[in-house]
Amino acid sequence: MTQPSQTNSQSLLDRYLHAVRFWLPKAQQQDIVNELSEDLHAQIEEQESALKRPLNESELEAILKRCGSPIIVASRYRPQKYLIGPALFPIWQFVLKLVLVWVLLPILVVVIGPALVSASSRWQPAVWQTFSMLCTVLISTAAAITIVFAVLERLESRLRLLDRWNPHSLPPAPRTEKRPSRTQSVFEIITGVAGLLWLLPSRTTRFSCWDRWRSS
C-alpha cells in the first residue's frame, strides 16, 4: 500500500520543485532547488518519524502549501524589478491621461470623426472607421509612452537623475494656497517629459540640460 503512495508523493514533490525551478533565474536554478528540496525532505522526514509512517498525499500537500505557490517562492529569489518604478509611475500615469484623454480623444471625436462622417455618403462606416482608428491610436500611443518611460526608468535607476536636484531650481510657489491650475500642471509635465527625453541622446550636456529643465 505504501509503495504507490510514496511514488505519488515523490512525484508531487518533483512536480512542485520543477514548477519552482521554471521561474528561477537560470544561473541559480540548481542551487536553489537543491536547497529547497533539502528543506522539504527534512520536513517530510521529521513528520514521518513523528507519525512513524510515510506521509500520505494530503499531508505532503499541506507541507507544499505552507511552502507557498511556486511562482511566489521563486519570485522571492529575484531582485525587485520595475518596468516603471514608484518615482516615475505618477508622471507616467499623468502623461498617459493627458495625452490619451485630453489630447487624442477630443481630436478624434471632435475633429477627425465628424470630418470623416461629413465626407462620406453613409455615416455608419465612417463611425466605425473613427472607432477603429480611436482604438489603434490610443493603444499604440499608450504603448509608445510606456516604452519611453521604461527606458527612462532604466536610465534613472543607473544614473539617479532625480537625486540631482537643487532647491533653488524649484519653480516659485504661488502666493495663495490655491492648487496650481490644470493648464499650469499640464504645461509643467509636458516640459518635464520633454526635458527627460532631451536628456537621452547626449551624455555630455545631460546635467546642464537637466538644470535648465529644472529651472524652466
Place this chain on the structure above:
Amino acid sequence: MSHGTKNPQLFENLRLELRRGCLIVAVLAQLRTEQYGYTLRKALADDGLAIDQGTLYPLLRRLESQGLLVSQWREEDKRNKRFYRLSPTGEPILRQLLDEWNNINQSLGRILQEA
C-alpha cells in the same frame, strides 16, 4: 488593540514590516555558529521567531551576496546540505546592528514611559 482585531490584514502588513529588519539581525546572530537552513529555521522557531523557508532562503542568499555570510555545500547524514555562517565582514556589521537595535529599543522604552 481593537484596530488589530478589526483589521487583521493591516496589522499583518505592519507586523511583517516590523519583523523584516529584526529577522536579519536574528539570522546573523544565530549564524555566529555554523548551521544549515533547516536547523537554522528550527533554532529561530524554538526561540520564538518562526520564519518560513520562502523567506529564509532568499534572505540567506541576499546576505551572502552582500558578503555578510559564507556558505558551503557539505554532506551530512547522507544528504547534501548548505551550511551558512557569519563572515568576517559580517561580524562588525552584526555588532553595529545590535547597537542600533538597542538604541531603538531604549528610545521606544523612553517614548512609552513618557506617554
